[in-house]
Amino acid sequence: MSAELTKYKGVWVFIEQMEGKGAPVSWELLGEGRKLADKLDTYLAGILLGDNVDNLAQEAFAYGADKVFLVASPVLKHYRTQPYAEAIVNLSKKHMPEVILMGATTMGRDLSGTVATKLGTGLTADCTQLDVEEESRYLLQSRPAFGGNIMATIICRHRRPQMATVRPRIMDMPQYEEGRQGELIREDLSLAEEDVAVKVVDYIKEKGKAVYLDKAEIIVAGGRGLGSKENFRLIEQLAEVLGGTVGASRAAVEAGWISADYQVGQTGTTVRPKVYFAIGISGAIQHLVGMQTSDVIVAVNKDPDASIFKVATFGIQGDMFQVLPAMIEQFKKQLV
Numbered sequence: 001m002s003a004e005l006t007k008y009k010g011v012w013v014f015i016e017q018m019e020g021k022g023a024p025v026s027w028e029l030l031g032e033g034r035k036l037a038d039k040l041d042t043y044l045a046g047i048l049l050g051d052n053v054d055n056l057a058q059e060a061f062a063y064g065a066d067k068v069f070l071v072a073s074p075v076l077k078h079y080r081t082q083p084y085a086e087a088i089v090n091l092s093k094k095h096m097p098e099v100i101l102m103g104a105t106t107m108g109r110d111l112s113g114t115v116a117t118k119l120g121t122g123l124t125a126d127c128t129q130l131d132v133e134e135e136s137r138y139l140l141q142s143r144p145a146f147g148g149n150i151m152a153t154i155i156c157r158h159r160r161p162q163m164a165t166v167r168p169r170i171m172d173m174p175q176y177e178e179g180r181q182g183e184l185i186r187e188d189l190s191l192a193e194e195d196v197a198v199k200v201v202d203y204i205k206e207k208g209k210a211v212y213l214d215k216a217e218i219i220v221a222g223g224r225g226l227g228s229k230e231n232f233r234l235i236e237q238l239a240e241v242l243g244g245t246v247g248a249s250r251a252a253v254e255a256g257w258i259s260a261d262y263q264v265g266q267t268g269t270t271v272r273p274k275v276y277f278a279i280g281i282s283g284a285i286q287h288l289v290g291m292q293t294s295d296v297i298v299a300v301n302k303d304p305d306a307s308i309f310k311v312a313t314f315g316i317q318g319d320m321f322q323v324l325p326a327m328i329e330q331f332k333k334q335l336v
């Protein structure tokens with residue numbers, strides 16, 4: 001590694017917040033960042049931007065941060081790319097972090113690209129696994145590639161910081177350690193409101209998507225095996241009995257049986273429920289990357305060689321049109 005690169009120290013996590021509430025993915029990334037920082041024998045820091053968000057610094061310490069870099073300004077009250085990127089680029093130039101992690105959320109995806117471009121460094125989007133090679137200090141950034149057919153591990157050899165985004169619910173939530181302390185470093189924003197091209201005229205909250213798959217504890221997901229929109233009702237019935245949420249493979253979405261909001265997988269939502277039912281889903285890699293970290297996976301498929309059985313905790317080989325009604329019946333009896 002060149003002498004220049006050895007000047008970069010610290011693993012930083014962008015603490016995404018909206019109206020003063022931290023996004024869970026930021027805490028998940030602090031948990032992951034802690035492991036990386038320990039392996040690199042360096043510190044873990046949160047980057048906190050906003051107006052009146054000091055309370056989140058304490059939360060970041062409780063989730064494992066050693067330091068928090070706080071830039072507080074009314075200009076940062078609502079997310080806008082320009083001032084947020086400016087703040088992070090300036091912090092980064094001054095304090096030279098080795099790694100910056102962000103959630104692969106709408107905000108994180110927008111911000112990370114701009115920051116990486118301004119810093120002239122690399123960025124790996126949508127990582128599903130992170131590690132470090134201790135000797136070279138490379139961040140090993142793994143993600144599905146070539147349509148999900150392979151897992152690629154990407155490194156950024158000549159530029160710093162090494163930047164990656166990670167989808168929500170991929171990494172474990174760390175322990176919350178009440179009262180844990182850290183160092184709060186306040187920095188100023190060099191931009192004034194007049195310098196920002198985009199103005200926030202109004203802030204309208206979305207009425208809410210019908211589904212919050214990434215927060216569901218029980219998901220009953222159906223695939224092409226269902227054969228028709230009418231048969232998909234069986235999935236809804238099982239979800240109803242269990243108090244769960246419906247999910248779907250892309251094949252079921254493309255067949256028009258259910259809207260894309262319900263799609264699980266690489267181009268849908270990443271989920272991590274306590275129980276995931278995969279009914280008539282073959283287990284293509286693009287589906288697996290979105291659900292394989294679920295606590296318990298129950299798969300129903302008539303094909304004994306279906307890939308879904310490789311990740312299933314409980315596999316039921318059989319015709320779903322026999323298995324599903326029996327399950328619904330039994331759960332009704334048990335749970336009512």
Ligand code: FAD
Nearest residue numbers: 223224225249250251265266267268280281282286302320
């Ligand atoms: P199939 O693969 O057709 O499987 C149907 C299964 O049903 C079979 O295993 C069959 O044995 C079983 N079956 C049939 N009848 C019965 C029965 N009576 N009883 C029991 N079992 C039965 N897919 C996603 O899901 N999410 C994504 O986000 C996603 N993103 C993608 C991104 C890219 C770039 C690409 C190229 C593909 C993506 N895909 C995604 C598509 C993915 O490759 C698969 O095509 C898709 O997941 C297949 O859906 P399926 O398992 O429902 O259908």
